[in-house]
Amino acid sequence: MTRRLLDVTAVTAHTEYGPTGERSDVPLPLDAAEPQTTRGLIEIAVHAQLSVENPILEHATFQPGRSLTVTCALTGYAQPAPESPILCLYQHKEWWMRPSWVNGFEDVPERTQMVLWRSADGCWHVLLAVSNGECRADIRGAGGCAREVAVDVSTNQVGHTTVEGLALLYAHGDDPYALVERCARRAAHVNGIAAIDGRPFPEALRGLGWCTWDSLGQDVSEDGILAKMDEFKAKQVPVSWVLIDDGWSQTHNNKLTGFEADPTRFPQGLAHTIDVLKRDYGVRYVGVWQAFHGYWGGVDLESDAFNARGYMFETLPDGMTVPSAQPTSDVRVDGACRAEFGCGRFWWQWDEALAHAGVDFAKVDAQSTMSVLTRGAQSYGTLLVRHRAVDLAASACFNNALINCMGMAPENYWSRPTSPITRTSDDFFPRIPESLPEHAIENAYCSLLMGCLYHCDWDMFWTKHPDAHVHAWLRWFSGGPIYCSDALGETEPETLWPFFDEDGVLTHPDGVGVPVIGSLLADPVHSTVPLGIRNTFRGEEVVMFLGLNTDARQTAHIGGDGSAYAVRDLETGDHTQIGANEPFTIELSYGEYAVFAIEYESSDDEQ
DSSP, rough: OOOOOEEEEEEEEEEEEETTTEEEEEEEEEEOOOOEETTTTTEEEEEEOOSSTTTTTTOOEEEEESSSEEEEEOOGSSBBBBTTOEEEEEEOOSSOOEEEEEGGGOOOTEEEEEEEBBBBSSSSEEEEEOOOBBEEEEEETTEEEEEEEEEEESSSSSOOEEEEEEEEEEEEEEEEHHHHHHHHHHHHHHHTTTOOOGGGOOOGGEEEEESSSHHGGGGHHHHHHHHHHHHHHHTTOOOOOEEEEETTTEEEEEEEEEEEOOOTTTOOOOOHHHHHHHSSSHHHHHHHHEEEBBSSTOTTTTTTTTTOOOGEEEEEEEEEEEEOOOEEEEEEEETEEEEHHHHHHHHHHHHHHHHTOOOEEEEEETTTTHHHHHHHHHTTTTHHHHHHHHHHHHHHTTTTTTEEEESHHHHHHHOOOOOHHHHHHOOOOOOOGHHEEEEEEHHHHHHHHHHSSSEEEEOBBBBTTHHHHHHHHHHHHSSOEEEEEEOTTOGGGGGGGGOOTTTTOOOOOOOOOOGGGGGGGSTTTTTTSSSEEEEEEEEEEEEEEOOOSSSSOOEEEOOOOOOOEEEEEEOOOOOEEOTOOOOOEEEEEETOOOEEEEEOOTTTTOO
16 A cells, blocks of 8 residues: 655646736645545646636636646655755756756756655655646746645646646655656556557667768758768768758748758759669668758748648747648548548648658657747647647658657657657757767656657767767667768768677667666766666666766766676676675766676576
């Protein structure tokens, strides 16, 4: 039986009223957010309604942002151990999430999505915010109170008099990874989306890839792509797939004007470029970049391609035209009447045209921008319609080979039914050397949650760079796509060779790379503990340690848990035999790394 460790102490509606939007805070009954125990989890679903005497007269409605706040108290047993940090994953930009370590619940940042800590008895605890239905939830500190957290539930849309949906999950136990996974799977089930085992890794992205972005930018062209492929061929770098990033499409005034490629940069069409890549350079798969709302400035309805397709689009209050989340017609499927949405028709037509040209996969960017564009006008629930449209088209046209990007807002990652891959960090910034620590921690710690739902893309890298080998190993340990973005003349093949087997095939670990247990509650940028990442490769445990503190050397420990083991250096092949209860210690300065396989000896009972 689960002990009562979480109680609701207050439910507060944040309302607006009248033509001037006068705002008030209104206390609601506690049963508007009553905790329930389900499958060993405590979950809080909100069922809040404002009183409306006459719907055609002025009446109070929930504010679109921070519509409702549920204040939760954690009992003494669930309190963090003294001087033990708390890990928070919080949304720090419109599109991205990052980790933060705080000393108490009162310091939990705004827009936190997951909180992980350890109590004095060694038990692990997890709080997970959930976006569900029309709403999203965020965790934050509760006004300086050390024993409480606040859960803000928002709709993103004006005019709501009800707020309803799953908002929070809590679990505790001995295994922090299992706790996070249990919560994530429950939330995925409630939202009707797949967990990672329902999202097979796309075959199109298994080999070594090359992306045009950090090489050619928006000036990408067939000539530029083929020039780089000549270099890869001369240096015998086996590029399996190419991603043609932003800049290939037909646009005008920052708006999408058609489904075809820009005729100046691709004078013979996208199909010709793809044919040459596959025929002359041995590239097996080619993908293209797309924007979730058409292009950065939306869609140009006055263009020849779209002026007769107005049924696929809607114009937002700021004047931007985007694929529509509104139904355009009703169709009958198996005898049932279902709505057909404008965005569904848009994505189906675009991806079908791309597939006909030979495109094998897509990267859909700028996803979390949609909540900003539709703020006040549409609820978070419309993202279910938009993501279903993207996923359905990608499944049918690209065998579900899709990279989701700029989409780390929770209303996005809880709304994708089946697409298999998500970017877990801000961009790789090759010209900003000091960006390494931020890039590494965003990817590693966000993968702790995202890896329960998706294969994680840690972004492209350069093979010729001061931190080239570090970035290459990070990508390998991620378990996600491995791809570079080298400019012409800037490829160092030696950076890549450790990741190919004796048959010349790029290897991949078995799962998703996540922080080792010793790194979970230690800030690797400011503490004496380096970033540690764990995965398995062909069933064998593999670990990477990376020094990220510019001011001090950091120390990592392996083993010492009662089992004898061997440590094998993945770069040199050197073995070190370690006795039972004997730790293996690594010291690292900033930018230094170590990569090992851990081979545990079997006990007599297991032999």
